[in-house]
Amino acid sequence: MSNTNIIGIYEDETILLDAMDELQKNDVKIKDVFSPIPIHGVFEKLGITTRLPLATFIYGVVGTISVFAFLYWTSVVSYPLKFGGKPLNTLSFIIIMFVLTIFVGTLFTFLTYFIREKMYPGKEVELPVPTTTHDQFAILIEKTPGMKDAEVKKIQDLLTKTGAIEVKDSDVEYDN
């Protein structure tokens, strides 16, 4: 499968969002959008979602349970030592459980983000349009091998018509 993409470059996100509408109306499948800022409309139009909140919730639950298990084991099972006449299994565990739940949740959410995004220090990347980290926005449409010239032309025309300041092809590969 060829990795060639047709790219339309835009200068404003409202024009970009309108362009996405127009493309989708014409049954063009948008592969990806690059932008210098997060745009909520883009997520909705591409229909992408993330399960990161669910992951965080699971980390939190696991964190709370394991911290409590550890505190219970050390204070009640392993070395039961009375402090100030308080019960061995005390309410003050809640404070440590509360804080360490946040610890576990934060750390693992952070790590999960990088794992899912396949990001790591020193990863070398090439951007299809380098200015998308600066002031431009880009729509990527995959050029499938079976695509006819007329279809490609139609997409290119649509991009131009919807306000793209430049339309080009790109072979740059990246992790989606």
Next chain:
Amino acid sequence: MYNTKVRGVLIQGNKTYADVSRDIIRPMDEKAPMWWRVSIFLATGALFWGVWGFYNTISVGIGEWGLNNNVAWGWAIINFVWWIGIGHAGTAFSIFLLILRQKWRTSINRAAEAMTIFAVMSAGLFPLIHMGRIWDGFFIFPYWNTRGPLWDNFNSPLFWDVVAISTYFMASFVFWYMGMIPDFATIRERTTSKIKNKIYGILSFGWIGNARGWLRFETAAILLGGMAAPLVVSVHSIVSMDFSVSVVPGWHTTIFPPYFVIGAIFSGFGMVLTLMIVLRKLYRFKDYVTDGHLDAITRILTFISLIMGTAYLTELFMAWYSGSEYEMFTFMKNRVTGEYKYAFWTMITCNAIIPQLFWSKKIRKNITMVFIISLFINLGMWFERYVIVVTSLSKDFLPATWATYSPTITEIAIFVGTIGLFLLGVLAFFRFVPTIAISEVKGVLKETTTLKSFTDE
């Protein structure tokens, strides 16, 4: 809706997206200015003096400090609490305001978070060195050991402190770093220097800014923010419990947790104000950190100052109303009047009275005055901790054990050293990292800017 232009323009000067990247990265590309070199020199000097103090303490022992049997906590704990308070700025700013969807935070949050990181680092040094035998510091961690196994006392606020502060540091750092990744990628793509391209390439973790990347980024940011927000409340509540679970007069009160948390946010905002005024002046960032931003901070400070005043009055009232003669003595004979009255009244003046000047619009608009008042707040909050720690310990139940306390040169050196460390961190941040969150400012640019093409819709 709430995001209409009630606050007016957030970013001035008709900026475009390109202008934003260019303006914010500009100081990093220019040659290091004179003020920066001089400040680095001074901060390094301060740090070296601090290292001397540290060495002195470790090689000789805690006897090098002015502590005694009664006043067993001195400058080290005062400074620890002071720095932790300042360290609340980042979270208070970024995370509370993120969750409350306050868009004006975008110009300031990055610097506030950086401050948090360096302030917490400075704070953490004090409990560490206060242990005296610093090489036994690992005893604090619950690990399989040869002592029985004897575990930590999980009911002790001192242990909670270790857990809370390390979590706070980690969470703040993670949140701060995560926010910088898209900006590092902007520098990576824009720089012409090969070395910078390499360094910021490593730091940017291979960020590309596609749709899914942004979606996960935004989700992760709100999740990390949401989790860190309760930490602001818990960290300083726990710090306050180091005091309030004891039976020492003046400490043994239920007002301590909220009183400490609000005090921490007060000093954090105070320090943010101090630094942002310096930053916007030196880097000509007036279009980004506008008078409107400073005005918003001063309004918050006015309000928090009133709460501080109320807390001080409540403490005095409760001392009287409780009918405890020891409480009454501590507050009336050792704080309001007596040996430590200057410290007490400095605290009241700086925290509860001077910030009330912000009611006047004229003063809020006068940036020099705002800067001076912010310095008074920093000073006042230091004195608050001084009053709490020293007055209560110096004269407790038994007059026979009363003692006075004054710091030694070693303690002063360590404090100055932590200021050096903080400043070095902040100066490095000013030089090597985009001091304003580029992608976040771009995100709010459209809604609030006066640029014609943007407002035409």
